[in-house]
Amino acid sequence: MAQTSTASRPARAVAPPSPGTVRSLLVKIVLLGIVDAISLYAVFMLVLQDNWVVAIVVVAVSALVNWIYLSRRFLPAKYLTPGLIFLAVFQVFVLLYTGYVGFTNYGTGHNGTRDQAVNSLLASSLQRVEDSPSYPVTVVDRFGELGLLVTDPEGDAFVGTADEPLSRVPDAEFDGGRAVAAPGWTSLTFQDVIARTAEITALAVPYSDDPNDGALRTPDGSNAYRYLSTLEYDASAGTMTNTQTGVVYSDIGTGAFVADSGEELRPGWQITVGFDNFVRAFTESSIRGPLVYVTIWTFVFAIASVALCFGLGLLLAITFQNARMRGVKYYRLLLILPYAFPAFLSILVWNGMMNESFGFINQVLFGGASIPWLSDPNLAKVSAILVNVWLGFPYMFLICTGALQAIPEELTEAATMDGARGWGVFRQIKLPLLLSTTAPVLIASFAFNFNNFNLVYLLNNGGPRDTTTSLPVGHTDLLISMVYKVAFTGQNRDYGLASAFSIIIFLIVAGIAVISFSRTKALEEIQR
Amino acid sequence: MKVTKRGILGLGSIAIASAFVLTGCQAATDDGGDAPAGGKLTVWVDAERVDALKGAAEAYTDKTGVEVELVSKDNATIKDDFIQQVPTGEGPDITMGAHDWLGELTTNGVVAPLELGDSAADYLDVAIQAATYDGTVYMLPYAVENIALLRNADLVPEAATSFDDMIAKGQAAGLTQPFVVEQGAEGNPYHLYPFQTAFGAPVFGTDASGSYDPSDLQLGNEGGFAFADWLSGQGKNGTGVFNTDIDGAIAKQAFLDGTAAFWLTGPWNVGSAVDAGINVAVDPIPSPTGEAAQPFAGVKGFFLSAESENKVAATDFLVNYLGSEDVQLELYKSGNILPALSAAAETASSDPIIAGFSAVGADAVAMPAIPAMGSVWQYWGVAQAAIINGEDPHATWEKLAADVAAAIG
Numbered sequence: 001m002a003q004t005s006t007a008s009r010p011a012r013a014v015a016p017p018s019p020g021t022v023r024s025l026l027v028k029i030v031l032l033g034i035v036d037a038i039s040l041y042a043v044f045m046l047v048l049q050d051n052w053v054v055a056i057v058v059v060a061v062s063a064l065v066n067w068i069y070l071s072r073r074f075l076p077a078k079y080l081t082p083g084l085i086f087l088a089v090f091q092v093f094v095l096l097y098t099g100y101v102g103f104t105n106y107g108t109g110h111n112g113t114r115d116q117a118v119n120s121l122l123a124s125s126l127q128r129v130e131d132s133p134s135y136p137v138t139v140v141d142r143f144g145e146l147g148l149l150v151t152d153p154e155g156d157a158f159v160g161t162a163d164e165p166l167s168r169v170p171d172a173e174f175d176g177g178r179a180v181a182a183p184g185w186t187s188l189t190f191q192d193v194i195a196r197t198a199e200i201t202a203l204a205v206p207y208s209d210d211p212n213d214g215a216l217r218t219p220d221g222s223n224a225y226r227y228l229s230t231l232e233y234d235a236s237a238g239t240m241t242n243t244q245t246g247v248v249y250s251d252i253g254t255g256a257f258v259a260d261s262g263e264e265l266r267p268g269w270q271i272t273v274g275f276d277n278f279v280r281a282f283t284e285s286s287i288r289g290p291l292v293y294v295t296i297w298t299f300v301f302a303i304a305s306v307a308l309c310f311g312l313g314l315l316l317a318i319t320f321q322n323a324r325m326r327g328v329k330y331y332r333l334l335l336i337l338p339y340a341f342p343a344f345l346s347i348l349v350w351n352g353m354m355n356e357s358f359g360f361i362n363q364v365l366f367g368g369a370s371i372p373w374l375s376d377p378n379l380a381k382v383s384a385i386l387v388n389v390w391l392g393f394p395y396m397f398l399i400c401t402g403a404l405q406a407i408p409e410e411l412t413e414a415a416t417m418d419g420a421r422g423w424g425v426f427r428q429i430k431l432p433l434l435l436s437t438t439a440p441v442l443i444a445s446f447a448f449n450f451n452n453f454n455l456v457y458l459l460n461n462g463g464p465r466d467t468t469t470s471l472p473v474g475h476t477d478l479l480i481s482m483v484y485k486v487a488f489t490g491q492n493r494d495y496g497l498a499s500a501f502s503i504i505i506f507l508i509v510a511g512i513a514v515i516s517f518s519r520t521k522a523l524e525e526i527q528r
Numbered sequence: 529m530k531v532t533k534r535g536i537l538g539l540g541s542i543a544i545a546s547a548f549v550l551t552g553c554q555a556a557t558d559d560g561g562d563a564p565a566g567g568k569l570t571v572w573v574d575a576e577r578v579d580a581l582k583g584a585a586e587a588y589t590d591k592t593g594v595e596v597e598l599v600s601k602d603n604a605t606i607k608d609d610f611i612q613q614v615p616t617g618e619g620p621d622i623t624m625g626a627h628d629w630l631g632e633l634t635t636n637g638v639v640a641p642l643e644l645g646d647s648a649a650d651y652l653d654v655a656i657q658a659a660t661y662d663g664t665v666y667m668l669p670y671a672v673e674n675i676a677l678l679r680n681a682d683l684v685p686e687a688a689t690s691f692d693d694m695i696a697k698g699q700a701a702g703l704t705q706p707f708v709v710e711q712g713a714e715g716n717p718y719h720l721y722p723f724q725t726a727f728g729a730p731v732f733g734t735d736a737s738g739s740y741d742p743s744d745l746q747l748g749n750e751g752g753f754a755f756a757d758w759l760s761g762q763g764k765n766g767t768g769v770f771n772t773d774i775d776g777a778i779a780k781q782a783f784l785d786g787t788a789a790f791w792l793t794g795p796w797n798v799g800s801a802v803d804a805g806i807n808v809a810v811d812p813i814p815s816p817t818g819e820a821a822q823p824f825a826g827v828k829g830f831f832l833s834a835e836s837e838n839k840v841a842a843t844d845f846l847v848n849y850l851g852s853e854d855v856q857l858e859l860y861k862s863g864n865i866l867p868a869l870s871a872a873a874e875t876a877s878s879d880p881i882i883a884g885f886s887a888v889g890a891d892a893v894a895m896p897a898i899p900a901m902g903s904v905w906q907y908w909g910v911a912q913a914a915i916i917n918g919e920d921p922h923a924t925w926e927k928l929a930a931d932v933a934a935a936i937g
Contacts, residue, residue: 049617111636112615120637120834124664134645190592194567197840219643220843266899267637357773375713375772375917463713465910467927470935472906488608491632491902 032069036062061085102499105273108492110255114269118233121240121257121265125231129214132226136178137218139193139200140185146196148205148216148224149187151179159185160205160216193221231265240265277500287497290466290473290482295508298478301385302449306442308389313396314434317404318426339394347458350387374460377475384476388455392445403437404430439520446516447509451480479505567594567841571830572610572623574603580862584855594841607632614638614835621836622846627658627827630666630897639666640832640839647851655868658827658894663737667829668846669868670859674825675719675794676888677814681807683789691723691816695769698789708779709792711772711916715909718895719792720759720770722813722821725893727755731904732896742900742936747908748929756921758816763916772913795865795885810884812891825892827868903935 039062046055065085068077104110112120138149140159147161149172157172157179173181181187193200204215207226218224232241240249240257249257249265256268281287316335320328338346353360354373362369373383407430415425456462462477462485472485479501487498573581578600585596599620601609607629613619615638625633633639641664648656648665655669677694679687683701688694698706709719717724724730728751733744746752762769774782780797782788784804791797792813801808813821830850832842849855856872866886867873877883895901911928915921 108632109635111611111638116615116835117637120640123640123834124634124662126641127663128643191567194592194594194838194841197567197838201839219839220847221840222844223643223645225643225645266635355773355778357771358778460713465714467907467910467914467931470906490906491899 028069032066035065098499098502101495102277102503103272103274104270104496105255105268105276106270106496106499107494109266110268110270110496112267112269114251117256117267117269118240120267121231122229122233125229126217126227127230129226129228132214135216135224135226137216137222137224138178138180139188139218139221140182141188141192142185146199146203147185148203148218149179149182149185150205150216150224151177157182162203162205165206165208166216188221190221273496277496278504280497281500281504286470290469290471291501294473294477294479294482297381297476298450301381301388301452301478302446304385305388305392305449305452306446308385309392309396309445310400310438310442312389312393313398314400316393316397317400320401321404335397336394338390339398343391343454344458346391347387347455350390351459354383375464377464380460380464380476384455384459387459388449388452391455392449396445399438399441400434403434406437407433436520439516443513443516443520447513450478450509450512451505452478453480453484456481457484479508567592567838569594569596569622569838569842569845570599570620571596572599572601572606572620574606574624575600576603577624577859577862580858581850581855583858584849584852588845588849592841592844594838594845596845610831610833611636611638614833617835619833619835621833621838621842623831623833625667625829625831627667627669627829628895628897628901629831630659630661631899631901633831634661634666635899638834640834640836642666642668642832642843642846644668644847644851647847650851650870651868652870652873654825654889654892654894655827655829657738658825658897659829660739661897663739667827667831668850669827669829670850670856671828671863671865672825672868672873672889672892673794673796673828673865674823674885674889674892675722675792675813676823676885677811678783678791678793678798678801679809679811680783680786680789681809683786687809687811688790688814690818691814694790694814695767701789703787703789705769705782705788707769707790707792708774708782708788709770710774710776710779711770711913712775712909713772713913715772715911715913715916717905717908717912718824720912722792722823723758723816724752724755725822726815726817726819727751727758728819729755730893731901732898740896740898740901742898745929745933745936747904747932748926752929753922753925756915756925759912759915760918760921763918765918770916772916795881798881799864808881810881810888812888820891822891822893823888824895825889826895828865829868900936904932906935907931 039058042058043055046052046058065081068074068081133153135153136151140147140149142161145161147159147164149169150158150160150166151174152158155177157169157174158166159169159172159182160166169179169182171183172179188196200218200221204217204227205224206215207213212228214226214228216224217227230242230244232243233239234241238251241247242249247259247261247263249259249263252258253271254264254268255271255273257265281291319325320331325331351374356362356370356372356375359373361373362371372379374380411429411433412425415429420428456476456478460474460476462474462481464476465472465474471482472490473482477485483498483501483505486501487493487495571581571585578598581598585598588594588596601623606623606625610619610623610625611633619638630639642659644651644656644665651669652672655672656665658672659665659667659669677688683703684697684706686697688697695706710716711719729749730746732740732742733746735741735744759770760766764771779788779791779793780800783791783801784806786806791801798808798810813823815821830846832839832846836842851869853869853872853875856867856869857875860867860872860876864882866882866889867876873886877886896904907928911924914924
């Protein structure tokens with residue numbers, strides 16, 4: 001057999017591939033074909049939407065995929081490519097986008113592009129002329145130029161275009177009191193009207209030679225109303241002028257039209273603001289105050305949670321290792337329960353139990369005392385840690401039990417022979433070994449608790465509220481829930497500031513992880 | 529080597545060809561599927577009301593050839609999705625929503641003005657007031673919603689004439705907590721607003737056109753302080769009628785269990801009370817002063833996207849179809865709230881529960897949608913909760929008024 005396989009190797013270049021290779025090749029081609037079909041379809045749709053950048057990216061990525069899988073080399077790339085693509089889409093892109101938003105003023109009032117803001121301002125500045133009637137209209141066309149055939153309240157017909165004010169049409173055709181056709185003009189059907197929506201929306205027919213009489217516009221193609229515009233846009237100067245007050249609003253680079261008095265027109269638009277959001281986070285006193293104490297509390301919360309969970313878990317694990325313990329199986333079952341319930345439910349139940357007047361804890365355990373578990377700033381912090389420990393210690397208990405069992409008994413025996421006592425054995429031998437195996441779990445647990453949004457949000461919504469700041473921050477808010485509140489609650493959202501906060505949080509957590517892991521390595525070195 | 533390479537090339541070309549065929553088919557069916565008029569409206573609707581709109585959508589397609597696609601959305605995310613997607617061009621032509629979004633939607637420039645024309649007179653006044661922002665109508669209203677007092681008619685057979693009378697009647701029936709209203713750690717000013725207005729302290733004054741005027745903050749007037757004093761007297765250190773530990777769930781449970789005879793809440797909770805077998809009566813909100821206790825009215829409606837490419841068809845669909853009595857009645861049946869169109873509201877009021885809410889709603893005032901209101905909400909509930917919990921009413925209310933004024937700027 002060995003001989004045949006060595007012999008077939010040089011022959012393969014000349015001989016047709018074996019049936020197995022052909023089948024796998026076919027599978028490969030079909031899979032690639034499906035991938036190509038999907039990306040081709042995607043490119044089609046993207047190009048139709050004028051989304052050229054994304055289309056080019058899709059083309060480049062699918063070309064790369066084809067090249068990698070059709071070639072005979074790049075074996076590692078064949079394994080890595082799908083993962084890398086998902087990594088890029090779901091992690092790298094999200095990170096980069098968050099980073100990008102952190103450098104913009106994206107938020108309430110700065111939501112779209114400048115053009116959209118201009119259009120929206122102009123549209124909403126139209127005021128219907130007071131006490132003006134509604135005019136039945138027919139949209140008409142003359143050699144591609146649109147006009148409005150208007151019936152006035154007296155029943156007379158008028159026609160006008162964007163350039164020509166309304167003029168009387170003596171020989172119009174009427175249907176039920178509405179002028180429907182005029183000589184020299186083609187009347188549009190409703191389908192034609194819909195097909196030319198953009199033109200009709202923009203069409204304003206001056207009512208008379210006097211611009212103060214306003215212009216007729218039709219929002220639905222069958223009725224027109226007389227409007228006056230209160231804002232005028234000067235495209236070359238890039239300014240908005242209020243035609244009634246004469247105030248000029250100009251674009252001074254802040255993402256909105258601003259008057260000399262400092263008054264801004266809303267909506268504005270998105271611009272890149274550089275490091276403004278980061279600078280604001282650290283300098284604006286109403287933000288800096290909360291940011292500082294929320295950061296401190298976040299550290300306290302995360303460290304206390306990890307330390308207490310680990311301590312309690314370890315204590316129980318050691319207790320249960322003692323051979324004199326009876327019924328260990330049942331105790332373990334009980335201990336695992338908090339971990340087995342969905343945390344969401346548990347937290348909500350705790351929230352109910354900690355209610356000051358109706359909660360189980362005050363009513364039953366404390367005989368009707370009114371202890372403000374969740375409404376006193378300091379007690380609320382204790383409560384949050386308490387509930388988190390309740391949720392988290394079973395996990396640490398499991399980890400410690402496993403880690404303890406992995407430590408060979410001989411070590412303890414040897415230490416005892418050398419004259420060490422119980423506590424000494426534990427502190428000098430078991431604990432270091434335990435720490436080196438559980439360190440990664442502790443770091444991960446720290447990172448998790450640093451961003452433990454669920455607990456804070458469901459238990460008390462970060463409350464009690466701190467009434468001294470303008471941010472909707474409470475005394476138990478962690479950085480992550482503060483970011484959520486800045487970005488997604490209330491009527492003034494600030495996605496830019498929230499993204500800047502996320503980046504700061506990321507830097508903190510990443511920094512701690514790097515330092516801790518390098519320390520862990522040092523710990524391992526010592527043991528060696 | 530040569531053979532294999534050619535094989536791969538051949539197979540590769542087959543793959544590419546099949547890819548073309550696949551996409552080609554897709555594109556072809558896409559072209560064929562479009563409505564002949566080339567128009568298509570996308571409408572975001574909250575999940576409960578999709579069915580109610582199907583009839584109107586089909587009728588519109590039959591008459592005009594414009595296809596109407598109803599997209600069912602989660603009510604909790606519609607607003608944020610709309611604000612974020614409209615500028616990207618991905619948003620719908622029309623979305624369902626509530627009038628108090630208006631400040632946010634206009635500040636972000638995502639809604640287009642809507643001309644109701646002469647049909648504006650056919651709607652309830654409060655609906656039109658709510659749909660108007662800065663003198664311009666932006667919303668086609670379809671329902672009006674406000675809170676009222678639910679009474680357990682088996683426990684207390686007669687309606688209360690005043691706030692004190694309500695408590696007395698409940699206590700006479702042997703209840704320790706006769707009246708419940710939803711609060712919570714951060715207060716709930718929406719539910720306390722009727723009492724505040726009874727003291728003559730609305731949030732904002734109105735200008736000549738009837739719109740709320742953000743520069744005329746009425747919160748800190750004399751009535752506001754009188755209200756704060758009263759609230760303090762009904763709080764922790766007083767009668768204990770108001771309690772921030774009573775949240776929505778606890779209030780509901782107390783009423784359903786019969787330990788409370790009166791519940792100040794909205795139509796959304798009537799269903800569960802009726803299902804629990806309670807003999808529910810809907811009463812006007814009893815006033816602590818004798819002046820009318822005016823709740824906020826929330827108006828629901830449809831908004832037109834600022835970036836819609838089908839504004840003409842969308843406007844036509846909104847004003848002439850969704851504004852019709854039949855559609856408004858359909859929507860009423862799916863949500864059990866008062867239609868915004870007067871004629872439909874009259875028809876719906878044959879139901880005693882709706883009639884009860886509608887009678888209270890006659891006094892209701894539209895909740896302010898101006899962006900300044902965001903600054904009010906931010907401090908309002910927290911201050912009320914503090915007063916209920918025994919903080920000095922005068923100082924707390926003064927700080928509230930000052931904070932709000934400073935935030936509005």
